[in-house]
Amino acid sequence: MSPRTPRHRRRRKALAVGLPLALTAAGSLTYGLFGAGTQPQASAATAVPAWATATADGFASVDALGQKGTYGGRGGRIVTVKTLADLEKYATASDPYVIVVAAAIRMDPVGKEIKVRSDKTIIGSGTSGQIVGGGFFLGQGVHNVIIRNLTIRDAYQGVWNDKEHDYDGIQMDGAHHVWIDHNDIRHMADGLIDSRKDTTYLTVSWNRLSQENKAFGIGWTDHVTADITVHHNWIRETEQRNPSTDNVAHAHLYNNYLEDEAGTAIKSSYGDYARGRTNMLLENSYFQGMNNPVIRDSTATLVQRGNRFSGTSGRNESGGTGSAWDPKRYYPYALDKAGDVPALLKSGAGPRTSLGTTATATTKAAATTLTVARDGSGQYKTVQAAVDAVPANNASRVVISVKPGTYRETVKVPANKPHVTIQGAGGSRKDTVIVYDNAAGTTKPDGSGTYGTPGSATVSLQADDSQLRNLTVTNDFDEARHPDIANQAVALLTSADKVMLDSVIIEGDQDTLEMETAAKDKPGRVLVTNSYVTGNVDFVFGRATAVIDRSVITLKKRWNGTSAGYVTAPSTAAGRKGILVNRSTIGGDVSAASFFLGRNWHPGGDTTVDPQATVRNSTLSAAIKSTPWSDMGGFSWKDDRFAEYRNTGAGAGAASGNRPQLTDAQAADQEVADWLGDWTPTAS
Numbered sequence: 001m002s003p004r005t006p007r008h009r010r011r012r013k014a015l016a017v018g019l020p021l022a023l024t025a026a027g028s029l030t031y032g033l034f035g036a037g038t039q040p041q042a043s044a045a046t047a048v049p050a051w052a053t054a055t056a057d058g059f060a061s062v063d064a065l066g067q068k069g070t071y072g073g074r075g076g077r078i079v080t081v082k083t084l085a086d087l088e089k090y091a092t093a094s095d096p097y098v099i100v101v102a103a104a105i106r107m108d109p110v111g112k113e114i115k116v117r118s119d120k121t122i123i124g125s126g127t128s129g130q131i132v133g134g135g136f137f138l139g140q141g142v143h144n145v146i147i148r149n150l151t152i153r154d155a156y157q158g159v160w161n162d163k164e165h166d167y168d169g170i171q172m173d174g175a176h177h178v179w180i181d182h183n184d185i186r187h188m189a190d191g192l193i194d195s196r197k198d199t200t201y202l203t204v205s206w207n208r209l210s211q212e213n214k215a216f217g218i219g220w221t222d223h224v225t226a227d228i229t230v231h232h233n234w235i236r237e238t239e240q241r242n243p244s245t246d247n248v249a250h251a252h253l254y255n256n257y258l259e260d261e262a263g264t265a266i267k268s269s270y271g272d273y274a275r276g277r278t279n280m281l282l283e284n285s286y287f288q289g290m291n292n293p294v295i296r297d298s299t300a301t302l303v304q305r306g307n308r309f310s311g312t313s314g315r316n317e318s319g320g321t322g323s324a325w326d327p328k329r330y331y332p333y334a335l336d337k338a339g340d341v342p343a344l345l346k347s348g349a350g351p352r353t354s355l356g357t358t359a360t361a362t363t364k365a366a367a368t369t370l371t372v373a374r375d376g377s378g379q380y381k382t383v384q385a386a387v388d389a390v391p392a393n394n395a396s397r398v399v400i401s402v403k404p405g406t407y408r409e410t411v412k413v414p415a416n417k418p419h420v421t422i423q424g425a426g427g428s429r430k431d432t433v434i435v436y437d438n439a440a441g442t443t444k445p446d447g448s449g450t451y452g453t454p455g456s457a458t459v460s461l462q463a464d465d466s467q468l469r470n471l472t473v474t475n476d477f478d479e480a481r482h483p484d485i486a487n488q489a490v491a492l493l494t495s496a497d498k499v500m501l502d503s504v505i506i507e508g509d510q511d512t513l514e515m516e517t518a519a520k521d522k523p524g525r526v527l528v529t530n531s532y533v534t535g536n537v538d539f540v541f542g543r544a545t546a547v548i549d550r551s552v553i554t555l556k557k558r559w560n561g562t563s564a565g566y567v568t569a570p571s572t573a574a575g576r577k578g579i580l581v582n583r584s585t586i587g588g589d590v591s592a593a594s595f596f597l598g599r600n601w602h603p604g605g606d607t608t609v610d611p612q613a614t615v616r617n618s619t620l621s622a623a624i625k626s627t628p629w630s631d632m633g634g635f636s637w638k639d640d641r642f643a644e645y646r647n648t649g650a651g652a653g654a655a656s657g658n659r660p661q662l663t664d665a666q667a668a669d670q671e672v673a674d675w676l677g678d679w680t681p682t683a684s
Contacts, residue, residue: 051123052078052098056146056179058203058229058252061331065143065201070177072121072146073098080125084108091116091136100125101150103682107134110550110583111155111167111189118142124149124183127351132530133550134167135188140174140197149351151184152192154503154530154550158585158619161213161239165189172199180204184350184427186211187530191241195219200226208350208427210237211266219246224277227330231255234345237428240269242290247276252327253285255336257345260289264430267291270315274300279322281305286341287312296320308338350427368396371425373403383411383422383434392416399423402471404431410438412460415496415518420463424471429505429532432471434459439477440511441485450486453511457493462518464496472505479509479559490514494526494544500681501528509556510537515544520573527672527681534588538569541601543609545577547675548584555588555595555623563591563623566630568598570611578612578641580675586651587621597628600640605633614670616645616662624651627658645670 055061056070063069076096081087082103090097096119112134116122122136123129123146131152138145147170155167167189170180174197185192185207191214195202198221209215215238218228227250235242236259245251253272260268270292274280277299284306287293292314296302301322309316327333336344370386371378378401380386386400397419404426411434413420424432438456443449454460459473477489491508492501495516506513512535517524524544533540534554540546557563567586572578579598586597597620600611628644628651629637644652645662655661662670 051148052121054146054148056177056181056203057333058205058231058331059201059227059250060177060179060203060229062201062227065176067143067177067201070144070146070179070201070203072096072144072179073119074121076119081105087122088114091120091122093117096120098123101129101131103128104130104132106132107155110134110157111165113137113168113171115139116142116145119144121146121148122150123147124151124351127151129351131169135169135171135185138170138172138175138178138199142172142175143177145175145177146179146181147183148179148181149183151351153184153186153188155188156212157189158552159189162189168192168194170194171196172202173197175199175202177201178203180207182206182349182351184208184210188212190214191217192238193217193243195226195228197221198223198225200228202226203229203231204233205229206232206345206349207234209233209235210427212237213239214241216243217241217246218243218248218251219276219278221247223247224249226250228252229327229331231333232336232345232349233257234349234427235259236261237264237266238268239266241273242268242271244273244275245278245280248278248280250325250327250330251278251280252283253280254283254333255338255341255344256285257341258285258287258290258293259342260291261428261430262289270295274302274320276300277322278302279320279325281325281327282307284335284338284341286310286338288342292316294318306335306338308341346427369399369401371401371403372407374405374407378403382409383407384409387411387413387417387420387422390417390420394419397421401425402432402434406433406435408435410436410458410460413463413466415462415464418463418465421467421469422459422471423467423469426470429470429472429503433474434471435474435476437475437477438489439475439482439485440488441482442477453486453488453490454493454495454514454516456488456511457490457514459491460493460495461499462495465498466494466496467500467502468492468504469500469502470504472507474506475508475512477509495524497523497525498679498681499524499526501526501531503530504528505532505534507532507534508539509535509559510539511535511541512539513541515540515542515546515579517544517573523576525676525679527676536565538566538599538601540567540579540581541569541571543571543573543576543578545572545675547580547582547672549580549582549672551584553581553584553586555586555590555621557590563594565590565594566596566599568613569601569632570598570613571601571603571606571609572612572641574608574610577675579614580670580672581613581615581618582672583617585619585621586615587619587623587649590623592622593625595623596625596630597644598642599630599632600635600637600642602633602635610640611637612641614641614643614645614662615647616667616670618647619649620647620651622650626653628653629658643670
């Protein structure tokens with residue numbers, strides 16, 4: 001992990017960044033929603049929301065160890081939290097609480113796991129409840145805890161199968177009576193869920209687990225005492241522990257969907273794994289494309305019933321010396337048909353957005369939501385049609401929820417339509433793709449000329465307070481087929497202030513991500529977080545005040561297979577801040593010492609601009625040159641503003657005349673809060 005910034009900072013602003021997923025409610029799950037800033041206390045005169053009185057099913061519902069089922073903080077105060085301090089205050093308190101998380105709460109430091117105490121319900125308010133960069137820890141003896149309806153995400157430190165950072169979404173060491181339900185847990189640094197050291201009477205249900213090497217590990221003990229139920233979970237884009245169960249007395253897995261998604265770099269090593277002396281019953285689950293979908297070691301017992309396998313290969317095992325057992329001796333349950341499981345979980349797993357409310361609950365006005373679906377199941381078939389439907393000069397948030405699919409179109413949010421969020425409704429950034437192939441030299445359909453670089457953008461955000469999240473934006477212009485025209489091909493253009501790009505993939509070759517301002521004398525702040533940006537030449541560029549934080553910048557070979565390029569090309573106006581790359585990873589499948597971190601762009605020879613790029617606290621691969629900055633257009637980069645600070649990796653280097661490094665004092669004035677000023681990005 002990169003060294004932390006010194007603690008002599010004058011001020012620090014927390015960033016509340018989230019990723020709401022627009023999904024419909026499923027089953028009988030209902031929740032209440034309290035208004036912003038309220039902390040109501042239940043009383044005889046206040047109707048208690050249904051979700052505050054909900055109790056667990058499966059083994060978490062069993063009376064044992066002095067605990068009568070799992071009901072969390074029922075009977076305690078209901079509090080709404082929006083800050084890390086408040087969440088930690090109530091989660092670690094000795095009294096029972098129902099804690100409603102109503103914002104994206106970023107863990108500080110990254111990897112922090114709040115030590116939850118007994119008798120707690122921690123539940124997200126709609127899809128606004130987010131835990132970013134950390135999670136929860138339930139220690140020995142902690143019991144009667146419910147964690148529901150949250151998105152827990154993005155503690156990833158850039159290393160697949162991370163052996164250094166134990167940053168889990170939820171870790172339990174010796175806890176009992178725990179219900180983990182309807183969460184979206186993804187992109188952490190070690191595992192998504194870890195149930196260890198004889199944690200028992202655990203139910204894990206209706207969750208989405210994705211984008212991680214290790215999904216769900218159970219056991220790590222020589223004892224055979226744990227009783228665990230795992231049902232209706234969608235596990236995808238994971239390699240191992242899906243789950244892995246070690247020395248579990250009774251492991252009941254049913255109606256889960258394990259998917260090895262085709263076309264991704266992530267390949268499953270195995271699916272469900274019974275090992276040690278585990279006694280597993282596996283029922284009516286669906287395995288799609290998995291390698292070694294069901295395996296056991298020689299000491300485990302594994303009984304399969306009614307499971308379905310599609311496109312799987314390798315080991316698919318059952319058997320053992322232990323005796324079969326019947327879950328209905330412990331709790332009631334009903335099976336869904338295995339063939340129905342994929343559709344059921346795609347629509348029903350993870351946090352819910354349709355919230356039930358009680359007559360006395362105070363509710364916050366929800367954003368207007370427009371739905372887009374290629375198949376006609378939404379209000380609009382194209383993203384641009386939904387944007388066109390937004391009224392001019394709208395005063396409040398409009399969310400355009402785009403169902404999974406590939407949308408081959410260009411999208412423009414004009415300057416007179418602020419407060420628009422375009423978000424993918426799938427479980428992954430890869431599910432919803434907006435793609436087109438215009439380039440600067442492409443002739444316009446009406447023959448009036450070529451598009452030029454900004455005009456080539458697949459998606460153009462020209463309105464203040466625009467947000468883009470949980471989707472992919474691509475420019476797939478084919479340079480090899482069109483060597484005769486200008487090949488600058490923008491995937492995403494921003495030319496506004498207070499633009500948030502959260503959990504997105506932005507792909508292209510030259511000029512992938514262009515970040516500008518509406519005019520040279522106007523501000524244009526952009527935050528890119530928890531995202532991926534790919535390209536080869538000047539592919540992060542423009543005059544905006546832009547932050548790329550906790551993201552992955554991927555270097556790509558040129559169309560002819562050569563490795564050479566530039567990451568950034570700032571054209572910052574004098575007196576403003578330029579491009580800040582912070583706590584990110586820069587690398588790719590390119591030759592060593594073939595890429596510059598950036599070069600100074602003076603558009604049209606403009607001598608008044610003062611380009612700035614700072615790369616700090618980031619991991620640089622060997623692809624970065626030892627002299628990482630380059631001149632451009634006859635201007636010396638040394639006359640502009642380029643620097644590094646505490647980078648690591650094979651591409652990092654010591655301070656020199658060709659590699660300026662910030663001092664600690666200088667770095668204290670070049671943090672994210674300095675770039676964003678009075679803007680604190682929030683999920684909307």
